[in-house]
Amino acid sequence: MKEFVTYTALRIVLLLASFGVVVGVMALLLDGQVHLFWALVAAFLISGIASYFLLDRQREAFARRVELRASRAAAAFEERKAREDRD
Template structure:
């Protein structure tokens, strides 16, 4: 679960950083800032940046999810095998 929160916090941080940069550049270039467009641009920029920069964190999170799914499927198979055993 720790990996999820680390990855999520880094993604949120990248979005906030991208928003600040895009907003700042837009504010310096023009008098009026279209905040909705800044949010869309920041979302796209942070998405690409996180895809390129957060591979290690994304892989760690994926390994945790895969391990948990494997444990759950093993427990399911054990329970199913117990149900299939003939009663004496």
């Protein structure tokens, strides 16, 4: 659960930082006019691409954790199934 919270929090921070930068650049380039919809779209794109490169370690840790839990659940299921077959 810790890996999920860490990765999600970092994604949110990256999105907010991207949004701030995009709004700042738009305000500078468009004489103070900021289109929030397009700023949000651009921030989503920028943060998505940036997170692919910057948050690789956190994403891998989260994936390992999910894989470990899934393999444990599958092993427990197989054990219960084998026990049923014996009875």
